[in-house]
Amino acid sequence: MTSYHSEREFLDHYNSDEYGRVSVTADVLVFSVSNEEPDNYYPFKDMWCLPGGFVASDEHLDDCPKRILKNETNLTNIYLEQLYTFGHVNRDPRMRIVSTAYLSLVNKNLLSQSVSENSEWFNLGETQADGVTTITLTGSKTEFEFSVAKTAQDKNHFQYSYQITENKHLAFDHALVIAMGIDRLRNKIGYSDIVFHMMPQLFTLGELQQVYETILNKSLLTPSFRRIIANKVEKTEQIQKGKGHRPSVLFRYKSKNEQSTDF
Amino acid sequence: MTSYHSEREFLDHYNSDEYGRVSVTADVLVFSVSNEEPDNYYPFKDMWCLPGGFVASDEHLDDCPKRILKNETNLTNIYLEQLYTFGHVNRDPRMRIVSTAYLSLVNKNLLSQSVSENSEWFNLGETQADGVTTITLTGSKTEFEFSVAKTAQDKNHFQYSYQITENKHLAFDHALVIAMGIDRLRNKIGYSDIVFHMMPQLFTLGELQQVYETILNKSLLTPSFRRIIANKVEKTEQIQKGKGHRPSVLFRYKSKNEQSTDF
DNA sequence: CTAATAGTGTCTATTAGACAGTATGTT
DNA sequence: AACATACTGTCTAATAGACACTATTAG
Numbered sequence: 001m002t003s004y005h006s007e008r009e010f011l012d013h014y015n016s017d018e019y020g021r022v023s024v025t026a027d028v029l030v031f032s033v034s035n036e037e038p039d040n041y042y043p044f045k046d047m048w049c050l051p052g053g054f055v056a057s058d059e060h061l062d063d064c065p066k067r068i069l070k071n072e073t074n075l076t077n078i079y080l081e082q083l084y085t086f087g088h089v090n091r092d093p094r095m096r097i098v099s100t101a102y103l104s105l106v107n108k109n110l111l112s113q114s115v116s117e118n119s120e121w122f123n124l125g126e127t128q129a130d131g132v133t134t135i136t137l138t139g140s141k142t143e144f145e146f147s148v149a150k151t152a153q154d155k156n157h158f159q160y161s162y163q164i165t166e167n168k169h170l171a172f173d174h175a176l177v178i179a180m181g182i183d184r185l186r187n188k189i190g191y192s193d194i195v196f197h198m199m200p201q202l203f204t205l206g207e208l209q210q211v212y213e214t215i216l217n218k219s220l221l222t223p224s225f226r227r228i229i230a231n232k233v234e235k236t237e238q239i240q241k242g243k244g245h246r247p248s249v250l251f252r253y254k255s256k257n258e259q260s261t262d263f
Numbered sequence: 264m265t266s267y268h269s270e271r272e273f274l275d276h277y278n279s280d281e282y283g284r285v286s287v288t289a290d291v292l293v294f295s296v297s298n299e300e301p302d303n304y305y306p307f308k309d310m311w312c313l314p315g316g317f318v319a320s321d322e323h324l325d326d327c328p329k330r331i332l333k334n335e336t337n338l339t340n341i342y343l344e345q346l347y348t349f350g351h352v353n354r355d356p357r358m359r360i361v362s363t364a365y366l367s368l369v370n371k372n373l374l375s376q377s378v379s380e381n382s383e384w385f386n387l388g389e390t391q392a393d394g395v396t397t398i399t400l401t402g403s404k405t406e407f408e409f410s411v412a413k414t415a416q417d418k419n420h421f422q423y424s425y426q427i428t429e430n431k432h433l434a435f436d437h438a439l440v441i442a443m444g445i446d447r448l449r450n451k452i453g454y455s456d457i458v459f460h461m462m463p464q465l466f467t468l469g470e471l472q473q474v475y476e477t478i479l480n481k482s483l484l485t486p487s488f489r490r491i492i493a494n495k496v497e498k499t500e501q502i503q504k505g506k507g508h509r510p511s512v513l514f515r516y517k518s519k520n521e522q523s524t525d526f
Numbered sequence: 527c528t529a530a531t532a533g534t535g536t537c538t539a540t541t542a543g544a545c546a547g548t549a550t551g552t553t
Numbered sequence: 554a555a556c557a558t559a560c561t562g563t564c565t566a567a568t569a570g571a572c573a574c575t576a577t578t579a580g
Contacts, residue, residue, distance in 0.1 A: 022318055024285045024350075024361045055285055057359045061350020085348040085363050087287075087324020096320045098287045098361075100348050206559070223561075224542060245558040246550040469531070486534075487570060508531040509577035 025099045026064035027052035027174065029083065029181045030073075033198055033211045034108035048142075049171035050178075051119065052099065065102040072116050079105045079197040084180055091173050101177045103184055105197040126182065126217060132165060133179060144169040148179040189215055193232055196253040204240055204248040205233070231259045288362040289327035290315035290437065292346065292444045293336075296461055296474045297371035311405075312434035313441075314382065315362065328365040335379050342368045342460040347443055354436050364440045366447055368460040389445065389480060395428060396442060407432040411442040452478055456495055459516040467503055467511040468496070494522045 027050045051072045055064045062082070069075050083101040091097065111121060125136040136145040146167035150160050164175045188194045189212065198211055209225050234254040241247040290313045314335045318327045325345070332338050346364040354360065374384060388399040399408040409430035413423050427438045451457045452475065461474055472488050497517040504510040 021284075022287045022320055024287060055350065055361065057285055058352055060352055061348065061361055064350075082348060085324065085345060087318065087327075087363070089321055089323055098318065098324055098363075100350070100361075204559085221543065221545085222559085223544085223563095226560080227542080241551075243558075244552040245556075246552095246560080248559055468533085484569095484571065485532085486536095486572085487568095489533080490569080504578075506531075507579045508529075509533080509579095511532055 021096065023095060023097045024055045024061070025052050025097055026055060026061065026068065027099055027101045027172075027177060028065045028068050028072075028080075028104055029101060029177055030069070030104040030106060031181065031185060031198070032106045032108050032111055033214045034111060035210075048137075048144075048169055048174075050101075050174045061100060065104070069104065072119050074113055075106060075110060078110070079194075083177065083184060086173050086176070088173065099172070101180070103181045105185070105194065107198050107200050109200050124178075124182075133182075134166075135175075135178060135182075137169075142169075146170055146175045148175055150179070150183075186215055186217075193253070193256065196232075199253065202236060202238060202250040202252055205229070205251060206248055208233070208251070234258070284359065286358060286360050287318045287324070288315050288360055289318060289324065289331065290362055290364045290435075290440060291328045291331050291335075291343075291367055292364060292440055293332070293367040293369060294444065294448060294461070295369045295371050295374055296477045297374060298473075311400075311407075311432055311437075313364075313437050324363060328367070332367065335382050337376055338369060338373060341373070342457075346440065346447060349436050349439070351436065362435070364443070366444045368448070368457065370461050370463050372463050387441075387445075396445075397429075398438075398441060398445075400432075405432075409433055409438045411438055413442070413446075449478055449480075456516070456519065459495075462516065465499060465501060465513040465515055468492070468514060469511055471496070471514070497521070 029050055051068050053064065053068050055061055059067070062080070065080055066076070069078065069080075080102050081104075083103045085098060085100045087098040089096065091099070115121065120139050123138040125138070127134050127136075131151065132147050132149045134145055134147045137143065146169070147165045149163045149165045151163065162176045162179055164173070167175045170178075185194070195208075195211060195215070199208060205226060208229065209220060209222065212225065213219055232254055233251040236250050236252055238250040239247045240250055292313055314331050316327065316331050318324055322330070325343070328343055329339070332341065332343075343365050344367075346366045348361060348363045350361040352359065354362070378384065383402045386401040388401070390397050390399075394414065395410050395412045397408055397410045400406065409432070410428045412426045412428045414426065425439045425442055427436070430438045433441075448457070458471075458474060458478070462471060468489060471492065472483060472485065475488065476482055495517060496514040499513050499515055501513040502510045503513055
């Protein structure tokens with residue numbers, strides 16, 4: 001900790017001009033899981049980028065992604081969490097920008113809402129090989145892919161760094177944002193109730209399991225899965241019929257204060 | 264995703280002047296565990312703050328905390344990870360600043376190194392009551408405390424927000440930084456090898472357990488503890504004697520590629 | 527010998543994985 | 554009846570908690 005003994009000394013500390021100008025932006029990555037398209041995300045000149053924009057001087061950093069999302073998708077009141085702040089010197093060739101990326105999750109029913117004319121939802125595919133993740137994005141007219149290597153920064157695997165190994169179509173370091181967003185979601189699904197932001201009010205356990213399987217990119221055993229999510233969900237009186245097989249009970253998310261610790 | 268169809272449109276997006284000026288700083292929170300002082304961290308006009316400074320326009324955001332740490336403590340090559348980016352409009356009364364906080368871990372042997380004359384190491388104590396964490400900082404001449412409430416932002420406990428409920432001595436939102444840093448360390452110790460950044464090259468398992476107990480703020484059962492860390496550490500030929508009891512074997516950290524997955 | 531911490535063995539409780547089985551709709 | 558998915562029971566494997574026990578030094 002540091003203390004300041006004089007006004008002069010304190011103000012010196014705040015002479016930012018000598019360091020030159022740095023601008024701040026926020027970028028938003030939106031994920032959703034739907035039936036037709038296994039994984040989605042919401043994404044430069046003739047290139048693509050995640051929606052983003054400059055933080056206004058009278059705007060809370062966390063409000064910036066909300067504003068962007070409202071402008072681009074007309075979605076309000078949706079889940080947002082800070083993902084990471086990127087500050088490479090040359091990440092933007094035009095000017096020095098530090099950008100905070102946000103991860104957003106929406107349920108598939110909200111995907112049908114209009115996005116702005118220059119924007120589009122992309123389908124996301126992922127393959128892994130030798131520590132290199134190749135991500136394929138499929139839009140209505142375009143399809144492109146990029147690769148990101150996740151490498152240990154030191155021999156002890158303390159810190160991982162993400163590096164873009166192949167990318168032709170995504171601006172800035174948005175390939176990193178996407179790769180980190182996938183990892184964050186995949187990790188967090190295991191120790192939080194974050195997944196329910198991607199679910200509608202009522203859902204079947206089969207649907208919920210499919211969302212888990214899509215995100216984790218592997219199949220799960222039903223009995224184990226049901227045990228794990230058992231006290232996060234609650235049966236309703238409603239039933240989903242007409243699917244050519246035994247109908248399934250519709251469940252709703254049970255908020256944490258209702259979840260029992262015993263049985 | 265968004266695409267840009269014209270140069271004009273793209274550049275419009277980059278007209279940052281209309282939003283006014285926002286500056287970027289980095290703050291560093293340093294933790295260490297030593298015998299004499301259970302937990303340490305490295306910390307305004309007549310108030311205290313974490314060491315911090317403006318990001319230079321030709322400096323990588325991640326390099327800024329390294330520079331600050333070198334200036335303040337002369338420590339180089341130590342563990343740093345990004346903690347969170349704070350962007351409240353009025354977090355600094357003088358000017359609009361967005362600040363990225365970094366968490367740093369050092370082993371106790373490095374604590375003896377000199378810190379700059381205005382800086383000091385503080386001992387950290389923590390008590391919990393009704394979701395409110397009260398943190399006590401004890402320096403060589405001063406002692407003060409502050410309280411932070413960790414509350415669920417929605418009924419579903421999806422998102423937590425940290426709020427300062429009592430604080431007289433810490434500048435900006437540095438009370439939040441400290442509370443979040445503790446939580447991060449406490450969580451991450453369970454699923455990563457991060458703790459070994461706080462250990463010297465050679466250590467006894469008793470010492471390692473004490474570090475865990477200090478960070479987790481609870482006592483652990485020795486056999487269980489040893490099972491958990493068993494394949495993260497490796498016996499050496501060296502033994503620590505002269506402690507008035509059975510001497511203990513000195514261990515070293517075994518990096519991840521050496522850790523066996525079977526037995 | 528005592529105090530004090532080092533270090534191990536083992537029983538039990540809890541949780542996760544695996545798979546077989548039953549239930550109930552649509553066509 | 555055939556099919557397809559919903560849903561449950563239960564054995565087994567792996568892991569975590571608890572506690573008793575032995576080991577080895579300083580003084």
